[in-house]
Amino acid sequence: MNALETLQHYFHYNEFQSGQAAVIDDLNKSQDVLLTLPTGAGKSICYQVPALMNNGLTLVVTPLLSLMEDQVRHLKAFGIKQVAALNSFNTKKERQHVLKHLSQLKILYVSPELLQQDWILKRLKKLYIRFFVVDEAHCISQWGHEFRPDYMKLASVLHSLRHPTLLLVTATLTEDVKRDIFEHFSERNILEHLHMIDRDNISFIVEKCVSNMEKDRYIVDCLSAYHVPTIIYFSSKKETERVSHHLRTALPDHRVAYYHGDLENNERMLIQQQFLSGELDVICATSAFGMGVNKRDVRLVIHYHLPTQIESFVQEVGRAGRDQLHSVSISLVTEHDRLITERLIEGEMIEEAVLVQLFRLLDQYPEIDMDEFVDRHQLNEVHRRYLQNYLENHDIINDNKTINHHNVTEFFKVEWIETITKRQQFKRKKLLELLLALNGDRCIRRSIYQPFQTKIKDAPFGCCSVCGFTLAQFNPIQLQTSTEKLSWEEKLLKRLRPHSEALDWKGERDD
């Protein structure tokens, strides 16, 4: 099968979307590629098709566990069963199951931290790895908006796998990040496939509000006028619940639910599935929602709170209008949003005071217990890995925790503190950039896409609120919902014997 036949056979699409075929050709010729495509433009097809066409295993490194699970489920739903995921959330049973069938797999998703482990590397080295895909490749860069310390070791992993063809994928590539990526993989000859990521079917609105109450009111008004598939983004889990309850009362015809990382896995999956299949209209979510959710007809993305940088904003907005129909992004901003977001940034970073404590331990003791240190300072998993990697990369500690005091110099300490201070400043700069893009008097579309490309496409449906677009110009197809009022016997029959229903009522559908 050639590439097109593979696409048609496995994915039931008639043709490639723009950009895909060229990347697949290069990969098949064993050419390393750096690829940017807008969110939802089918990045994964670019490696899934070659993976299915060629011998050997395709390894996909992705930092997002939910994305990994979604991709595997998604492929299995297409009937492609030789796929699996390995990450730290696998149960022992699941992991054994995957390892046992490793040689039969075509695509294996794996988290970057697992790739650091010898036992898995050893298994992988025995296999023929055809493609090595790095998803969310901006995570390699310190200047990427989601820097992952584990990504810093990918080049050496790649080396130990006898150089499979490399594909680096991201939706958000700035110049800084690109430089870092090329430096990291300096021994490879990487071809660029950079596509414009701006979305011309999305119109942008920024609405200034004075309080949360005003935001609530705005959303109720907006949704009563527009009953369309909607995602509302929050930075607080509590607020997703509060607003979701509020909307359910205020808009009884809308099917509303909330989604955040504290929900049980099973509950999250049900909500996601309902939204995908059109059984839910409005979802109040934190940024945990949306990765890999490929719903094509999301018409409205509302930001109740802003994320911490333009890159995340672009990704979240990009979940709207994947069917190319007109869609709208609304950002509700208040003066004190900035404080909330600043606090978020502080939470993400390691504080200087923590480093000072760490230095004290390094000076005084022969060895260090990282777990205990992390517990005492209530650091999260990302922090822990960051500290561990930094110490290992500077030959301060090795596996048996023994401290190499010789390397704990004043210079080392000063340099480290400088690094995190710089990163703090960098994060603040990124936040400011987003706030300026949304609050300035320049075209919003131009401001948010400019960091990624110099040219911006014209917006056929209306550009942004600065350029004169108003919500009144938005005229989407609206949803009609009816709530089913069935007796329990009817429900049981309908759920368990859908086929008899189809026979009885000659295929009449109720949605």
Add this chain to the structure above:
Amino acid sequence: MFRYLVINLLHTIKSNRSPAAIYHILTGKKSSQTIQDLHVFQLHSYYRLLPHLTRQSFDDVINSIVDEGLMMWVNKKDYTLTDAAMTYLTIQTNTTDYFHSLTHTIDPSAKYIFTERLYLTIQTFTHRVMNERGFIPVTDDVTIQAFVKQYYHVHKQQLSDWLEACHTHLYKVLITYPEHDRHIFLDRLSTYRHSGQSFQQLTDRYGSHEADLRLTLALIERDLFIRSQQQTCLSDLLPGKQTVLRYPSLMTRSAQKTHQLVMRGYSIDELIQARQLKRGTIEDHLVEICTLEDHFKLTDYVNEDKIAQIETYLSTRQTQKLGEIKRNLPAAISYLDLRLVFAHYQKRLYK
């Protein structure tokens, strides 16, 4: 209903333990203390009844019970039930029928496997009978998925027969439950063109507390599981080697390792050395082993004089609070002595 269950359990443990002990039993915590509680209060059939119950939901119910004057806190951990609670329990007697499935002790892990298989089979078969291939499975457990895949291949020619039989069976079971519960069970099912409702959605729709919803589902699932042990159309979904609940299977894995050494006659210090564990952990293991193992030789770890002293005291006292007993015994008797003898004593008492 969950409220009734909790008050009933509070009544059973008779203020000897804090309410949290009930939470640990319901969620199936694998600690020595919880397993001991199962034995002391004979609550095996409640073990892991609600594995995913959140502490928050549980605490909410406890707080509401306090607010309504059914329970009072004596101090931070100890409580007493009020007369109003006793009246409440006698008025609610018609519920015994509702909880009938709790009279059987079951193996919670077998029930888990059965239930997950059932839900995934229903989801798969209803989709396939409509020629729909793509859906996101309700469970990520690969062993469950592998089973259903095989099961599907066996039944793929008779999907509608299977669904019809399942429909009839569910009808028979559900009709024995209140209408409200039947709806909850059916709304939670994921089938063709209907994704199961999440707990937040069921809470909104029916105004029930999440804990009540979980209990409703757990009781129906349990009922289906128990009935399947007689021949029903769902019996094929039972895990192959039907493991009957045996006490050693309750023992934590770490305690099992210690147990091997105990059988070889290791002393406490030798155990600490061999297992490279803290003294406290080894002591917990010993108590666990003493509770669960009939051939545990108490005299290997506590001398006979002490055993006699403690047992004499225990036979005259009603309390089960170790702290109180300890205060009334000579200082030479350690907590470990007391815990071991106590566990041993309880074990014989219930035999």
